[in-house]
Amino acid sequence: MGDAAVDDGIVKFLAAQLKESRDEIQRLKQENQSLKEKLGILRADGSASSSATGGSLVAQLQAKINALQRERDEALALAETCQVVADAWKTRYEQLKPQPAESAASNLQLLGTIKTELVQFLGQQPPCPGGxxxxxxxxxxxxxxxxxxxxxxxxxxxxxxxxxxxxxxxxxxxxxxxxxxxxxxxxxxxxxxxxxxxxxxxxxxxxxxxxxxxxxxxxxxxxxxxxxxxxxxxxxxxxxxxxxxxxxxxxxxxxxxxxxxxxxxxxxxxxxxxxxxxxxxxxxxxxxxxxxxxxxxxxxxxxxxxxxxxxxxxxxxxxxxxxxxxxxxxxxxxxxxxxxxxxxxxxxxxxxxxxxxxxxxxxxxxxxxx
Structure with missing residues (x-):
């Protein structure tokens, strides 16, 4: 049925969105880890930590890490929302999926009734040349x-x-x-x-x-x-x-x-x-x-x-x-x-x-x- 086709398309679309969100989370995690490693190196470097320039760089890196963590949290929240919506549409799709087969069977039965009624009607008519x-x-x-x-x-x-x-x-x-x-x-x-x-x-x-x-x-x-x-x-x-x-x-x-x-x-x-x-x-x-x-x-x-x-x-x-x-x-x-x-x-x-x-x-x- 048309509705099932639409639902199938929506499920695929939401699944693609969910995958993009998960990929983004993975990217943010990797970038966050990289920044943490850089921060650790700078902190281990006594000369860098003792200088004003090093302290400023550490502060910038810390701010960027915090921003990335916020982005990660937002991406996680979006992924959870997409997952809930995708699950709902998937459930509806699974419910609708049997309908085309049921509809086809119903139409086949209805067609049989139409044909039977026509045969009965023709049987009641006087014979006429045809064919x-x-x-x-x-x-x-x-x-x-x-x-x-x-x-x-x-x-x-x-x-x-x-x-x-x-x-x-x-x-x-x-x-x-x-x-x-x-x-x-x-x-x-x-x-x-x-x-x-x-x-x-x-x-x-x-x-x-x-x-x-x-x-x-x-x-x-x-x-x-x-x-x-x-x-x-x-x-x-x-x-x-x-x-x-x-x-x-x-x-x-x-x-x-x-x-x-x-x-x-x-x-x-x-x-x-x-x-x-x-x-x-x-x-x-x-x-x-x-x-x-x-x-x-x-x-x-x-x-x-x-x-x-x-x-x-x-x-x-x-x-x-x-x-x-x-x-x-x-x-x-x-x-x-x-x-x-x-x-x-x-x-x-x-x-x-x-x-x-x-x-x-x-x-x-x-x-x-x-």
Missing amino acids: EDPVKFRAFMATLPATMIPESFKQESRVVFKGASKLPLLSKAAVKACIGGFAFFGDLLVWCTPPSQHACVLFPENEYNPKPATQGAPTWSKATSEWAAFVGQQRDVFYVDGENISYAGTFICHTGSKGASVSKIGDAVDETLLGALAKKTLHLDTKNPKTRSNLVKTYTPLLADLYRDDSGPATVQLLGLQRVGFNQTLFDILTTASKKRDHAAAFAADLLGGPSSDDVGSPTKRAALG
Whole structure:
């Protein structure tokens, strides 16, 4: 657990401090002994002790010895304090150390319960076609024709919203310019292998609510994805581009594989995709922010593990996106607005006396988009 890692770090830090204190005490002892030896030699020297200069030197050495003794006493006191604190943290660390194993066992048991409930839910549903190979569907999408992009567009950044992870509200002019509407799929969008310009979207076939508001209500239910209605329609698509959002073009939507296992998608599956699927699967009806946060923290990694299991019951449906155009009117509206925001941000930074930030974005998907 995170707390155990922090405690371990504190114990190591205090142990290092304690060692430094002990080393300092040893150094002071050695220096003190050396000064005592020098003092003894001077005292044994009758001529030195009888002279004013010798007496003064003896007094200086005695004062230094006294100062070193005080430093030694302070170092000893500090070492004792560090030892007490270190012992306390070590005790707490030892108490917390078994918790990760206990937590892992608890999560494993909880994951088993989630999987069992899903299997029971699916057993109560009418049989439906599924288990289609998503790799074949992605390969089919990659072979579809695409609209070529002018050479000048290939070198131009597609970023239209900088520093955004979610699609902001579009202006009325932008919405009006969209062909058939617009779509943003976040991290659930998977691009086909370049030079293909097409993509697929994965969305869960079932939703999970670990704490239903109605007592006795099932935890699993059929997902009602708004994207399934896109089949056969055109959409202007936006996508996550690093830390920005970019415009991809106009796409027509195709119905894809159903009942597909995520593990069979291929190399497109990563932790980001699994996390996005888990969050989309988690369907909470509680309004309490703290409760929601705790449930998301607990169940998101478990649902990601459920999708990671190549023999697990969690399945997804695919939506194919075939690129058929590039809405230059929409793109011009968005880039003009983006430049205005940049200028406003730079002006505000100048007024405040700070550096302006004009991040031009990172169009990482240009290769896939032509």
